[in-house]
Structures are given as C-alpha cells and as structure tokens.
Ligand SMILES: Nc1ncnc2c1ncn2[C@@H]1O[C@H](COP(=O)(O)OP(=O)(O)O)[C@@H](O)[C@H]1O
C-alpha cells in the first residue's frame with residue numbers, strides 16, 4: 001500500500017511537521033529533529049514509527065509511536081496512537097493521472113480486449129480523469145451505417161463489411177489526439193488496425209474467461225452477434241464461444257503496449273475474486289502500466305547502446 005501521510009502531528013505540547021512521507025512498504029519510519037527552547041537550546045531527536053494496515057475496502061489506519069531521544073539518554077515514547085486513513089480509489093486515480101497524464105502527451109489510448117472486458121466502462125473512467133474525449137468504435141460504426149446496431153450490421157451486410165468499417169473508423173481516430181478509444185474485441189486481428197493503433201498507446205484489459213462470461217450472461221448476448229449462435233443458457237453460451245475466440249486471439253491482444261491483468265490486480269489488493277475489482281481500480285492499474293511503458297519507451301529512446 002502506498003500511504004501519503006501529510007500534515008502535522010500534535011504532541012501534547014508541540015507540533016511536529018511531518019512533511020510528506022510515502023512509505024513504499026507497510027512499515028515506514030521518519031526521523032525529525034527540532035530545537036526545543038528551554039533554558040538553553042537543546043538538539044532533540046524525534047523518531048516516529050508508522051505502521052499501516054488496510055482492509056478489503058482500502059480503508060485502513062496508520063498507527064504511530066513518536067519517541068524522543070536526547071544525547072545518550074534512552075528514548076522515551078512521547079505519544080502513540082492510530083489515525084484513520086481512507087485511501088479513496090477516486091483520489092488515488094486522480095493522483096495517478098496527474099503523475100502519468102503529462103507524459104502521455106495527448107496520445108490516444110486504445111483499449112483492447114475480449115468482449116465484456118470493460119473497455120467501454122473503464123475507458124469512460126479514464127477519459128474523465130485524463131480530461132480526454134471518449135469514443136466507442138462500435139458506436140462510431142453504427143453511426144456510419146445509418147444508425148443501425150452492430151448486430152444488424154452483421155446480419156444485413158456480414159462480418160467482412162463490419163471489419164472494413166472498423167478499420168476505417170480506427171484510421172480516422174489515429175489522426176486525433178486526447179481520445180480514449182474503446183475498440184471492438186476483434187479489432188486486434190487485422191495488422192492494418194495495429195498500424196493505426198500504434199499512433200497511440202494500446203492497453204490490453206486481460207480478464208479471466210469466467211468473469212467475462214458472467215458479465216455477458218448478466219446483460220445477454222443479443223447485442224454481441226458473435227456470441228449469439230450457440231445453444232444453452234447465457235453463461236454456457238458465452239463461455240464456450242469466448243474460449244474459442246480467446247484461443248484464436250490471445251497472441252494478438254499480447255501485441256498491446258501494456259497489459260492490465262485483473263488477476264494481478266486481485267492479488268495486489270488481496271481479493272479472492274476479480275469480480276470485486278471496481279472500474280476505478282482497473283483505471284488506476286491501467287495508468288500505472290502506461291507509466292511503466294512510457295518509462296521503458298523513454299529508456300529505449302535514450303539508451304546509447306541501442307542508438
Ligand atoms: N470492473 C467491473 N466489474 C463488474 N462489471 C463490470 C466491470 N467492468 C465492466 N463491467 C460490466 O461488464 C459488461 C461489459 O462491459 P463493457 O465495458 O461494455 O465491456 P466491453 O466494452 O469491453 O465489451 C457491462 O455490463 C459492464 O457493466
């Protein structure tokens with residue numbers, strides 16, 4: 001957990017300015033010294049041990065123990081206690097976007113991943129926090145084809161026609177800036193689409209099949225024509241078809257600049273199940289991974305051995 005402990009601690013008789021302490025590990029410590037005015041000025045050392053704990057909802061507490069030492073006298077505990085810490089996800093997201101946003105430099109962000117992986121949901125969260133526009137490729141295609149739905153486009157004109165429209169839309173978007181794009185799940189298969197998406201930063205939302213099938217079963221398969229042919233209940237239909245598609249597409253998703261794995265997020269947050277991960281937590285991880293990618297990219301650009 002990354003706790004930002006900002007402010008001052010009030011001891012019984014004096015305030016200590018703590019400054020900004022960001023312990024990377026669950027336990028941090030900070031040393032302060034302060035001149036106390038008694039009869040004469042004394043150099044007194046203060047030390048504070050900080051221990052943070054969090055629960056499932058990312059709320060936690062920081063317990064502290066402030067000790068005082070003077071010359072060779074044994075340290076005595078001045079004050080100890082516990083402060084509540086609310087590591088609110090929206091705040092973390094805001095901080096992350098302030099940290100990473102400027103380095104993205106207006107480049108578009110392309111979310112890729114299977115149907116139901118959350119490209120639209122997470123894309124909207126990301127666009128809002130980055131002050132980007134949001135575009136859903138399927139919606140743009142529908143607008144281009146007289147406003148009819150993706151399912152109807154497949155039925156009336158076939159998948160090939162839809163794929164050509166998808167490429168046209170990605171080409172147009174590749175000329176734009178400051179847009180978060182939710183691509184269709186099949187956009188990764190055509191190499192020409194990657195040429196367009198390479199103008200921006202691509203992020204693969206990697207969600208386990210069971211979670212994808214659960215999400216899609218909850219909303220039904222009607223709007224997703226590639227899932228609507230199988231027989232059986234909605235979950236089984238979605239699961240079977242999605243496994244076959246993932247088998248075909250796995251390597252293409254891996255072309256993305258960054259990967260956001262829901263299994264990794266669950267492990268980081270101590271969740272047993274990926275279904276507890278909120279879109280905001282996924283957006284935070286996406287920005288974290290984008291930041292890592294940009295650092296690597298910069299490293300490669302300036303690495304004299306590779307020049
Ligand atoms: N983190 C999440 N947790 C639970 N449900 C989600 C999450 N993200 C998306 N969903 C739900 O899953 C379904 C598919 O999400 P969507 O964003 O439309 O995916 P995509 O655009 O990749 O097809 C929607 O019903 C949405 O509400």
Ligand SMILES: O=C(O)C1=C[C@@H](OP(=O)(O)O)[C@@H](O)[C@H](O)C1
Nearest residue numbers: 114115116138184185186224225
């Ligand atoms: O995986 C696919 O081939 C498709 C995914 C859909 O988009 P979402 O991923 O937004 O559901 C839509 O483009 C179309 O039904 C085909």
